[in-house]
Amino acid sequence: MSTIFPKKTSKARTLLAVPASLCSSLPEPVTAQGKAVAAANEFKGEAGQIILLPVGSGVDALIGLGNASDAFAFGDAAKTLPEGDWTLSGDLGEIDPTMAMVAFGAGAYQFTRYKKANRKPARLCPVEGADAAEADRVVRSIWLARDLVNTPAGDMDPAALQEETEKLAKEFGGICTAVIGDDLLKERYGMIHAVGRAAQSAPRLIELEWGDPKHPRLALVGKGITFDSGGLDIKPAAGMRLMKKDMGGAANTLALARLVMDAKLPVRLHVLIAAAENAISGNAFRPGDILTSRAGLTVEIDNTDAEGRLVLGDALTKAVEDEPDLILDFATLTGAARIALGPELAPFYTDDEKLADALNAGGAMVADPLWRMPLWEGYDKQLDGPISDLKNTGDGGFAGSITAALFLRRFTGGRRWCHFDIFAWNPKDRPGRPVGGEMLGSRAAWEALKTLYG
Template sequence: MTRPACFAPASAGDAATPLYAFDRAGFDAHLETQDARVRTWCRAQGFAAEPGTALLVPGDDGRPACAFVGVVAEAADPHALAHAPWALPPGDYRLEPGAGLAIDPARAALGWGLGAYRFERYRKAPRAPARLVLDEAWADGEAAAMLEASGLVRDLVNTPTEHMGPEELEAACRALADRFGAGVRAVVGNELLDAGFPAIHAVGRASHRAPRLIELTWGDEAHPALTLVGKGVCFDTGGLDLKGADGMRNMKKDMGGAAHAIGLAQLVMARRLPVRLTLLVAAVENAIGPDAFRPGEVLATRAGLSVEVDNTDAEGRLVLCDALAYAAETPPALLMDFATLTGAARIALGPELPALYATDEAAAQAWLDAGLRDGDPVWRMPLWKPYFGYLKSGIADFANSGASRMAGSIVAAVFLQRFVPDSVPWTHLDVYAWCDSDRPGHPAGGDAQGLRSAFAMLRERFGG
């Protein structure tokens, strides 16, 4: 990967400012070993190594002698140094292992890179981030690939719909295919009807930007099959059940599930995981127009099930159901979907915990364990089939939503489950894909959530 602007080459190490990471207790002990000048400076600045703080210490000649950053006591935290690129003045810094917490260099660089990220397509950052000196070999490692994939997810989600519609999502998939030697095809517009994707077509038909199903394939036919599915609703007005202004404001992010699936596909290919990969992105804009699908209509689906439209703002499950049914026709060893599906998941778990549903116990447990270990958590939710009763319809097999507001995320998940055969191992991640405000490693805007832990689970499951 190209070295991000927040990293300096190893050749800059000799001239770089030494950087020490401490928790509060460790810093208090360290400060007692320093000369009076350093102790006086630190106390005058009120620096006590609280997490998220940083301090530059001048030398006798006025130039930086060293820098301290305050971190949590858990040295394995990948976000330990996430605040440092902007908390420290611009310049080059080399992490010193001789004092303070011993932070794994790869994790330190991952956190530094996640924290340094800024979306600069339309406006440049007012200053450059501080740069961390890296060994050149880091660029070929897994942490670098994870950082690049996280940046891709953030860029896709942050880009306004004007420049990130269904066609642009297809272009992103084609760019991946060109880079990694994958195959790609797209079923576009009215072709969706002939190809058997009526629900995807119905949701996207009102927009002047043609809906599509994008399919990328990569890998050795002899390897186990892995299929990733992403909800790519590039903007969601709510359809004829129109959202209010507050609810619509950030709906450029409603393709966040597709962004996660694309980012995970990039990781799989970059790290050459021994799988036969299929990526499916159902890309639409849920718009209002003369041909918009209506409440009360009955939609056909690829699986042959009829769905009554109770609410046009429950459109994500409609585009996903066709993609999931298609994915299951050639049963993979694991089927994973990602979707910004319900506000109910955010009510239940808040913005930082994606809701994980799974029919495969091993995949679920490995994902949960990796999330806790790698600081990229998900939270398991139940596939409680009795709640499917909330989706009763008087004229179709079932509806896409119902009158009750109870268990909204679970109801959406069991809706999707109807399109996945019991024999196919399946996971569904209901993800927010967004940060409402800045915190270390998570700048406000689009965010990759559960991506790194998903890849860790896949690496454990498939090897490589």
């Protein structure tokens, strides 16, 4: 168990969950004194509302659940309750006990690499009826994704991203390898090399293999652009400020891989991280350049700031060569996706109806909402190059997330595949989801994978 979910002890204080419908007549074991204190503090059972009670109140604190349907009512509890161990009791309504623990643990997250936390979070003992081991692995994976995204590019360059992948492989008995720098050209990863060759830290394709070769092969592919200046088509300052998070796809891929390995899902896992910094120097790739991909397709560069799809194209090609049963890729790929759906809702693209249904169901189950977008055939011809097989943008700036997905599809070899165009960042605080890096879309994907392979 993680330190956020300790074993239950007699010293743990009691937190009573109260739906709004019960706040006017608080249930046992709340005493008359406790009810009076709650009334004096205007406890209305609103989602996430916490009231501390004095000795003799029957319980030590109350937490409101609102209509008792959103587990993230527990999202701020770890930082609102006093430090120490707590047990949860009361009617959770429609809230799944495991999700209550996940929400509590997600809200306990603190990024302390550069600044000490003001206090330790409260800890929650395993909740009755919950799968505590599952809650623990999900929370650990959320924290991993957030730590990776929150770390600045100066400390999370392609080499550091490889080190993090190696740590994960070592923890779970996987094998990590990498093709680095000019060796990418020898192995025909021309697009990864071109995108990252101007940076001080060499570009690389990082691979992690785990599991029984007899099991269905699952490929997880992540965009690992550790910083995106835009290249020679340079971003404005405002657009560059958060570009440490442009490896959010890789962070989510590694977090999902961690879930797969920790739960021992019966798959042959193949993780591919296309890691590069899109930097500017004398040897940066240029608008108008034509790159040769590992798939043998030539790609003309319309815009150097559309680099994520380039590195993913090479990584997807490698994934396809090993004949996977399923490919999932995660990328902070387009601003168009944010314009369409905002930062909280992740679009996904797939032609597989069974997979789409599993993803939608999984997202609803764990409060990680997704929205299926169309692989609209009418836009595919926009990617045909006048002097090359492909160009790396569509026409006119319309439907940018769709044309990016269609570009990636050219490298999937007809395999079963899903693309997630995620933000991987919370721009504002919400319960259990603090400002900063986020595990987005990949928790829903985990639920789908358990349905498909569990």
